[in-house]
Amino acid sequence: MTFEEFVALRLGALVRYATVVTWDPHLAEDITQEVLVRAQARWSRIGGLDAPEQYVKRMVLNEFLSWRRRKAAHVVLLPKETLDGFAPHVPDRTDAVDDRDLTRRLIAGLPPKQRAAIALRYYEDLSDEQIADYLGCRTGTVRSYLSRGLATLRAALPAHRVRI
Template identity: 45%
Template sequence: MELDTTLTFEEWVASRVSALLRFAWLVTGSQHEAEDALQTALAKACADWDRIGGRDEVDAYVRRMIANAHVSAWRRFGRWQSPAADVRAPGATAIAGVDAGVVERDLVWRVCSTLPRQQRAAVVLRYYEDYDTAEIARILDCAEATVRSHLHRALARLRSELERGGDDG
């Protein structure tokens, strides 16, 4: 998104908050964590708006801030959290009245949410946000080869888990 340098921070946020929250949710896998990461990133962006507001790629810059905020929060608090197992009946693959495509997308997202954070971020940026490897590398602050490695490993794990999950149901 090309930035109009006459936009105030509040105007920019109003026009981008939905997309940024969606991105944060895809990276974190949790509405609560997404809101926290977005709030942290926007607070920093607001404080630095005079410096970053004129950049061509403000969206990419703030997305990286969101990813960094999430990783930082996980480093601080992640070791104290014990996620509960998914509460579903064993072998349950369909819900009455729900389209099979919705169930499949839910399964894909549940498997995606088990990926390591950098792999999940790479998958989200590539397949949900449609960035190329150079843009992903810039956002995640790593080499393009690392992005390709993250994507390769993530897709291999997704295939394996989905094939295994398909045989169980």
């Protein structure tokens, strides 16, 4: 399969995966673009693998984990006056959307490796061993990431509305 065919077939899935890992659709697009630029340069090697998509997904995860370290010093907050010209955000009032939004914000607030472990377990449906391989740690560490992340989410979510 050529690189162009791979991108045409799997771009949507890669951006969705990156969105689940980062919980930021704009950052997910940036990371996916960055990874695909690097993957294209090495496609003769990557394309010959049994599972090139898994390799590229691992590149996305690694890029996210390193992006947080590299880009943290470059975040620029815009002053309120800059945003005054934009229409105000009107939130959806349905309970389901509120619950999803709260869950998304809470997951986004988790440390990056806990967030990645949760995404790999519940989005990619990977085992502890596979997640450990992705994150470069032991399976016990993966269990710790999952346990701590889920405990944080359970403590913060209203018990009567959302179950984790």
